[in-house]
Amino acid sequence: MTLADRVRYADFHSRIMSAEDAAALIPAGGNVGMSGFTGAGYPKAIPQALARRIEAERAAGRPFRVSVWTGASTAPELDGALAQVDGIEMRLPFQSDPVCRDKINTGQMHFSDMHLSHVAQHAWFGFLGRLDVAVVEVLGILPDGRLIPSTAVGNNKTWLDLADKVILEVNTQVPEQMDGMHDIYYGTAVPPHRKPIPMTQPHERIGEPYLRVDPAKVVAVVATHQGDRNTRFAAPDAVSNQIAGHIIDFLQHEVRQGRLPRDLLPLQSGVGNVANAVLAGLLTGPFENLTGFTEVLQDGMLELIKSGKMVSASATAISLSSAALADFHANIDFYRERILLRPQEISNHPELVRRLGIIAMNAMIEADIYGNVNSTHLMGSSMMNGIGGSGDFARNSYLSFFVTPSVAKGGAISCIVPMCSHVDHTEHDVQILVTEQGLADLRGLSPRQRAQVIIDRCAHPDFRPLLQDYFDRAQRAGGQHTPHILGEALSWHQRCLATGSMRP
Missing domain, CATH: 3.40.1080.10 (Glutaconate Coenzyme A-transferase)
Incomplete structure (x- = not known):
């Protein structure tokens, strides 16, 4: 499976680049919304490239940190890599990484612990500040530019809508047959314009299978072929x-x-x-x-x-x-x-x-x-x-x-x-x-x-x-x-x- 098979929106082909080049588009001091929820659907290549860039900048005497917003916890390739190089100024809303935890508890990283249902709406309300960049893993891009979500949806809809710039990481290891498993609801609104969510049974579809993004905001498309960091569960004791x-x-x-x-x-x-x-x-x-x-x-x-x-x-x-x-x-x-x-x-x-x-x-x-x-x-x-x-x-x-x-x-x-x-x-x-x-x-x-x-x-x-x-x-x-x-x-x-x- 090649990247071209997954990126079927022709205008994005010219924006395909390496993870290093994409990481160079993330500004120092910026707020970065990344995909990922409990070790699933997080970007793999770009955070590691960003960590290498941060390390090089620090070695040159130019400290570089970003604030990282996600859905929930991610994995060592994201939280661990960025925390290891002291690259995170503020982390929200949830983490489970041991390096992050150490940085938080020794006062080297700020952490805003939030109810997960609050994160998207607080971002929409402007309570969290401006979202400079969204870095979102998807499994593919349709010919009309819509995005096929990956193994986690999390806050991706909000990041894609609010971010000034969007970087897409297309994971060709995620099976294409997941297409159709997602239900993305676009009916939420900021008060006083909210309406009831039309769901009375947990299996009801109320949205659409795909994520939307303004193509003009997409500044980079990066390939990865790496699975999620699988959770290891011991047998129940x-x-x-x-x-x-x-x-x-x-x-x-x-x-x-x-x-x-x-x-x-x-x-x-x-x-x-x-x-x-x-x-x-x-x-x-x-x-x-x-x-x-x-x-x-x-x-x-x-x-x-x-x-x-x-x-x-x-x-x-x-x-x-x-x-x-x-x-x-x-x-x-x-x-x-x-x-x-x-x-x-x-x-x-x-x-x-x-x-x-x-x-x-x-x-x-x-x-x-x-x-x-x-x-x-x-x-x-x-x-x-x-x-x-x-x-x-x-x-x-x-x-x-x-x-x-x-x-x-x-x-x-x-x-x-x-x-x-x-x-x-x-x-x-x-x-x-x-x-x-x-x-x-x-x-x-x-x-x-x-x-x-x-x-x-x-x-x-x-x-x-x-x-x-x-x-x-x-x-x-x-x-x-x-x-x-x-x-x-x-x-x-x-x-x-x-x-x-x-x-x-």
């Missing part, structure tokens, strides 16, 4: 399977109580081994005709579709292990009829999440005894990855689960604590907490009732007596709506910073 079992049992209970239909409601799951374990549990569970409305379609959901348990899935990206990706390519005609990839302003849209009645399952770092959840910060100050889309779903879902093992670092750290060191999701947005120890249904409970249920059902036995002692003593002093001992509330974190363990 005993803890993940226990968490999954609690969730499956709870969903069956809700069906018996008449609070859920027998085919449930559309499912959203975060990325990771626990999420895949839950989806694997659904594979052997009693539920049929499932649907998905999520951000990232990963291995577990693909397996549900393949088995016939799930009839359709809507997402903004596909991020698969090597084995799952091989299956996806081998059966792409089958999957194309059952999967839709949309912009993240649709996949994460809070009003759609509420309208469709999503069942959301997201990971957390820690929860406190009153149900506040920390999804982002280690020991209160150090960024892990970011809030991602968890907040988009948590506040608006029909059911919202937050999951974690009860302990971390070999049992040195309790993931259930007296008070969270950082709060991303307040107790008002958290319905259900799950660890391998059990499930705490917090719906309709007061703070003191929540605390007892969380301690009894979610805390690890090694820490449960300590939490109970804290809660009992807190109830004997001070205000009694949400009892705390402020001098001790964060003492577990302080002890961990001092000794490496929360254990006394």
Whole structure:
């Protein structure tokens, strides 16, 4: 497959160039919107060429940095390469790269952690400043200049619309048979001109299969033939399977109580081994005709579709292990009829999440005894990855689960604590907490009732007596709506910073 076979818009042929020449068109100090969402659909060649240029400029005594906006996390070829040469001034809205993380936590890089549903609209509102350049991976260009999206849609529609200049990276390794798998909705508008999004079922098409771009803005077309950095998922371990079992049992209970239909409601799951374990549990569970409305379609959901348990899935990206990706390519005609990839302003849209009645399952770092959840910060100050889309779903879902093992670092750290060191999701947005120890249904409970249920059902036995002692003593002093001992509330974190363990 040659580049000419993929670039069928004749006027772009004169703009085909090397990644180095394209990177030279990106201005120092500029805001650059790049494609990419959870390791899928990110440009590969241009960021690495830009990193080489930044390194050369610095060696010549001309410091060079850019601000990078994406859909979510990318991969070492983008985040890692640019962070390694200290080339990123501001990063938003989400990252998972270890070099980026180190730069953020040592104060060498600014990071704006944002709800993923907010990014496109904040760009449209002008809150983020001018977008100088868009660098977007596509799998092909049609004869009329429209773009065939790649393995992630993310914020690409917005970047293409807003950027002063556009650089396209055409990835000839992405199979052409993905053409038709995308649903790009162009009906959003800036207030006061917004209209309702015409979707009542997760499988409905409301847009068109292609991205639009003003041909006059396209300054470069670059070829690449490199796959996404495939996510490596370990097989679900005993803890993940226990968490999954609690969730499956709870969903069956809700069906018996008449609070859920027998085919449930559309499912959203975060990325990771626990999420895949839950989806694997659904594979052997009693539920049929499932649907998905999520951000990232990963291995577990693909397996549900393949088995016939799930009839359709809507997402903004596909991020698969090597084995799952091989299956996806081998059966792409089958999957194309059952999967839709949309912009993240649709996949994460809070009003759609509420309208469709999503069942959301997201990971957390820690929860406190009153149900506040920390999804982002280690020991209160150090960024892990970011809030991602968890907040988009948590506040608006029909059911919202937050999951974690009860302990971390070999049992040195309790993931259930007296008070969270950082709060991303307040107790008002958290319905259900799950660890391998059990499930705490917090719906309709007061703070003191929540605390007892969380301690009894979610805390690890090694820490449960300590939490109970804290809660009992807190109830004997001070205000009694949400009892705390402020001098001790964060003492577990302080002890961990001092000794490496929360254990006394």
